[in-house]
Amino acid sequence: ELKVEQNPLFLSMQEGKNYTIYCNYSTTSDRLYWYRQDPGKSLESLFVLLSNGAVKQEGRLMASLDTKARLSTLHITAAVHDLSATYFCAVDINYQLIWGAGTKLIIKP
Amino acid sequence: NAGVTQTPKFQVLKTGQSMTLQCAQDMNHEYMSWYRQDPGMGLRLIHYSVGAGITDQGEVPNGYNVSRSTTEDFPLRLLSAAPSQTSVYFCASRPPGGGYGYTFGSGTRLTVV
Numbered sequence: 001e002l003k004v005e006q007n008p009l010f011l012s013m014q015e016g017k018n019y020t021i022y023c024n025y026s027t028t029s030d031r032l033y034w035y036r037q038d039p040g041k042s043l044e045s046l047f048v049l050l051s052n053g054a055v056k057q058e059g060r061l062m063a064s065l066d067t068k069a070r071l072s073t074l075h076i077t078a079a080v081h082d083l084s085a086t087y088f089c090a091v092d093i094n095y096q097l098i099w100g101a102g103t104k105l106i107i108k109p
Numbered sequence: 110n111a112g113v114t115q116t117p118k119f120q121v122l123k124t125g126q127s128m129t130l131q132c133a134q135d136m137n138h139e140y141m142s143w144y145r146q147d148p149g150m151g152l153r154l155i156h157y158s159v160g161a162g163i164t165d166q167g168e169v170p171n172g173y174n175v176s177r178s179t180t181e182d183f184p185l186r187l188l189s190a191a192p193s194q195t196s197v198y199f200c201a202s203r204p205p206g207g208g209y210g211y212t213f214g215s216g217t218r219l220t221v222v
Binding site: 033041044045050090097098099100 | 140144150151152153154157159168199201209210211212213214215216
């Protein structure tokens with residue numbers, strides 16, 4: 001069975017702190033996505049990771065992919081309130097996206 | 110450039126009614142797919158298409174039909190609505206190859222009573 005597991009599922013943190021969200025998946029894939037979703041809104045693409053060792057950064061967010069370990073991470077540096085949202089990882093298996101359950105991130109001033 | 114357009118944004122159906130959720134994209138993307146999102150869960154794939162005339166089932170296809178007669182349009186049909194189909198539905202598309210992610214529509218919030 002294809003599984004994508006995110007942890008933690010809920011994260012409350014202070015502004016200025018660093019933290020990492022983990023995404024483990026159970027089958028071989030060389031394409032992994034990170035998305036952000038605000039309450040009641042659609043999904044916004046953050047990162048597309050295509051190969052082992054891929055690392056991408058945008059502002060305070062950095063994503064990486066280890067295809068051998070079947071693990072991706074989303075690292076948040078010096079969090080700010082605007083990053084409060086739910087973050088999803090999704091693994092692409094032959095044009096079918098298998099999604100993690102999402103990490104709800106709340107950043108307190 | 111409108112991206113991925115979904116209509117309607119909200120819909121209430123009675124059990125047993127049928128309806129079609131519309132999805133259109135103007136980016137000439139080959140790949141299109143439909144997902145449902147239930148509270149506290151990630152998205153689940155209903156049906157997908159890798160090009161005009163080609164469709165396939167995803168993880169939760171029962172109760173839904175799709176067709177892809179053109180590159181631009183990928184409608185999702187609910188055959189006989191059930192309360193279990195109450196959900197938010199998202200349509201997504203992406204071009205083949207490269208480092209592109211999927212572009213999502215704004216979603217359709219469906220309630221079946």
